[in-house]
Amino acid sequence: MIMExxxxxxxxxxxxNGITKVTPSKTLFSKITxxxxxxxxxxxxxIWLVAASILVLVLLNxxxxxxxxxxxxxxxxxxxxxxxxxxxxxxx
Amino acid sequence: xxxxxxxxxxxxQTYNLLVYNxxxxxxxxxxxxxxxxxxxxxxxxxxxxxxxxxxxLKTWIYRITVNQSLDFIKKKNSQKRFFIFxxxxxxxxxxxxxSAFEHPGIELEKKEEAELLFTxxxxxxxxxxxxxxxxxxxxxxxxxxAEIMEISISAVESLVFxxxxxxxxxxxxxxxxxxxxxx
Numbered sequence: 001m002i003m004e005x006x007x008x009x010x011x012x013x014x015x016x017n018g019i020t021k022v023t024p025s026k027t028l029f030s031k032i033t034x035x036x037x038x039x040x041x042x043x044x045x046x047i048w049l050v051a052a053s054i055l056v057l058v059l060l061n062x063x064x065x066x067x068x069x070x071x072x073x074x075x076x077x078x079x080x081x082x083x084x085x086x087x088x089x090x091x092x
Numbered sequence: 093x094x095x096x097x098x099x100x101x102x103x104x105q106t107y108n109l110l111v112y113n114x115x116x117x118x119x120x121x122x123x124x125x126x127x128x129x130x131x132x133x134x135x136x137x138x139x140x141x142x143x144x145x146x147x148x149l150k151t152w153i154y155r156i157t158v159n160q161s162l163d164f165i166k167k168k169n170s171q172k173r174f175f176i177f178x179x180x181x182x183x184x185x186x187x188x189x190x191s192a193f194e195h196p197g198i199e200l201e202k203k204e205e206a207e208l209l210f211t212x213x214x215x216x217x218x219x220x221x222x223x224x225x226x227x228x229x230x231x232x233x234x235x236x237x238a239e240i241m242e243i244s245i246s247a248v249e250s251l252v253f254x255x256x257x258x259x260x261x262x263x264x265x266x267x268x269x270x271x272x273x274x275x
Contacts, residue, residue, distance in 0.1 A: 008270065009263045012212075013256070015205035016229050019197045024112040028126055029104050032133045036100075039134065 100137050107150070108133075111157045113197065117225045118161035120195045120210050124168075131160050147239060154240045158222055208270075212262045216255055223251035224259075 108129065115128035135156055143152060198206040213221055219241070226237045227248065234252075238245045 005264065005267050008267055009260055012205045012209050012263055013259065015202040015209050016198065018199055018202075019195075019229060021109050021113050022116060022122075022195075022197045024108060024126055024129060028108070028112075028129060029101070031126075032104065032130050033100070035130055035134050036137055 100133065103136060103149075103153075104133060107153050110150070111153065114154065114157045114225070114230060115161050116195060116197065117229050118158075118165065118221075120193050120207075122194050122196065124164065128157070128160050128164050131164070132157050135160065151236070151239050154226075155242075158226075158240065162218055162222075208263070208266065209259070212259050212266070213255075215262065216258060220251050220255040220258065223248055224255035227252050228256075 111132050112125055112129045115132070116122070116125040119125055119128065132153070136153060139156075143149070147155075193203075193207040193210065195206065195210070213224060216224065222241060223237060226232045226240060227234065232240075234245050234248045238248045241248065243251075
């Protein structure tokens with residue numbers, strides 16, 4: 001049984017003997033050139049520039065929304081204080 | 093000759109077999125080997141201007157192929173682990189061993205044993221796997237493997253020896269399973 005096991009292990013270890021080289025598909029080179037051309041169209045610098053621009057826009061929008069909310073609150077409190085000072089006559 | 097060496101078409105014609113077959117030995121799958129080959133030549137195209145000629149062009153391309161193959165496997169494994177709530181498999185080599193074995197270079201009558209061997213190779217640490225694949229499957233000499241892996245010749249010999257020992261131990265454990273299946 002030990003011999004059988006050793007023989008089996010050897011058979012497995014030697015199973016790649018005589019392995020032949022495989023040729024890739026004929027279309028592979030055109031896929032490579034296509035991939036290179038695609039990467040040339042959009043350079044990494046462009047991607048970073050676009051990402052940075054989007055970030056700046058988002059931050060500006062957040063700041064604008066915060067400013068708007070603050071000025072709305074101010075307007076409301078100014079209006080309220082204005083209405084309080086009017087005559088206490090309900091019917092004029 | 094200098095002009096030709098920097099021409100992508102020339103490089104592809106010269107090295108496509110080398111790159112594709114090394115990749116195939118790593119992933120044992122035609123589609124994935126093609127993807128790795130594409131990545132290698134794209135990288136070669138971009139990095140050629142930085143090639144300092146400290147090693148030969150062939151050695152440099154071998155090195156890129158090995159690194160791209162290992163990166164590809166890591167990327168596939170991390171994609172499998174991304175699905176936190178999905179079926180998580182503890183086996184890190186699951187991508188390799190789950191993919192359909194497809195190595196057209198193996199003789200048909202040896203396919204079953206070869207599949208088992210590659211399954212076991214896939215469980216080796218990266219440096220042992222690389223040394224074994226380049227030395228025993230690709231048939232490169234130890235000095236060439238040492239140059240590709242940027243280690244000493246004795247380090248290559250040690251890695252190949254440890255890889256073989258480890259493979260034999262793992263196969264010894266698989267033998268019982270093999271016998272059960274045969275009955």
